[in-house]
Amino acid sequence: MNGFGSPKKTREFHNHHFDSSIWNDFEFRNDDIIIATYAKSGTTWVQQIVAQLIFNGAEDLDVAEMSPWLDLRVPPKEVKLPAVASQTHRRFLKTHLPVDALVFSEQAKYIYIGRDGRDVVWSFHNHHSNANDTWYETLNDTPGRVGPPIERPTRDTVQYFREWLEKDGYPMWPFWENIRTWWEIRDQPNVQLIHFEALKRDMPGEIRRIANFLDIEIDESRWDAILTHCSFDYMKAHASKSVPGGGIFWDGGAETFIHRGVNGRWREILPEEDKARYEARALAELGPECSSWLAFGK
Structure with missing residues (x-):
């Protein structure tokens, strides 16, 4: 990659969740993996897949600790950046930013996961409706929040969808620009787009495609273990290892985060x-x- 046409950061993105400025101070390594989505699009699933590929089908990996959401504003970057810098394994980090609010590195490999927005909203409504007081206090009352606090949602999923559509991602963050900016760079050699529906249709095939993109040679003797550990049933049973904070932010714990x-x-x-x-x-x-x-993942 020669850098011609490489995406450039043009703005910062701040709200109750985000502090995009952390990427300005992040020091990339030449094998970093960035897992990107709008959110509720299969992020945790792909983090699990990448962890299984890196660690060769190992059991009980603390994926949430290994693969932090870098641009989440809590904990602050003064805490998060040294922790990530101390990691000795191949790093795989999570972002929910649009491309133009992200520092894009030619050294890293980027995996972007798409999902129909209606499925995103149904998942987000479960996520938001089951958030507890600790979640709201963390997002609304800790220093550094920009803009209004996030409010408790309506229990009516259809009304939640209507507000999300009419106000472009409300009460979270804009949807269309996120999809559009990643789609626009899909031909960059260090970017791979995958889709939640494609993972549902053919998880083994998609895992092999991801491994090929990341230049990871699959140990066939561990293939069955990798598939088992990437299954929904396994992730649900070991949800505390995959969910931020072990699930302390949601009523019902980590199993609520990994919903259906x-x-x-x-x-x-x-x-x-x-x-x-x-x-x-x-x-x-x-x-x-x-x-x-x-809409279709094809």
């Missing part, structure tokens, strides 16, 4: 006019090729 891992729950619930409004917005925001990929 299914798509299409909105199909029988969301009114037809809301489905059509989402699809029209996706087409207008993303264009036909990207909106089709986001």
Whole structure:
């Protein structure tokens, strides 16, 4: 990669969750892996997959500790950066930033996971509805928050979806720019796009594709262990190892964070006019090729 056309950071992104300025001080290594999503798109699943590839199917990895969300503003960068710098394994970090708020390195490899926005919202509603007082205190009351606090959500998932669509990602952060900026750099040689639906259809095939992209040779004697440890049942049973803070931020603990891992729950619930409004917005925001990929993973 010669750097021509390489993405450049053009802005900072701050809110109740984010402090994008941490990337300005982050020192990349030449084998770093960055796992990126809008959120609730399979991030934890892909972190587990990458951990299994790096550590050759090892049991009971503390993936949440190994692979922090770097641009989450808590703990502050003064705490987070030294911790990440001390890691001796191949690093695999998580971001939910759009490309233009991220420092993009030619040294790193970037995996971006997409998922239909309606599935994202259904997962986010579970995540948000089950957040406890500790979650709100951490996001709203710790120093460094920019903008308004995050409020408790309506229990009506359809109303939650409508507000998210009408206000572009409310009460979290903008959706369309996140998808669009990563789609625009999909041809960069150190970027790979994958899709939640594709992982559901063919997890073994997608894991091999990820391994090839990351230049990791799979030990076939450990292949069955890798697949077992990347299964939904295994991750649900070992959720405290995969979920931030071991699940202390959600009622019901880590198992609440790793909820159901299914798509299409909105199909029988969301009114037809809301489905059509989402699809029209996706087409207008993303264009036909990207909106089709986001909907179907093909």
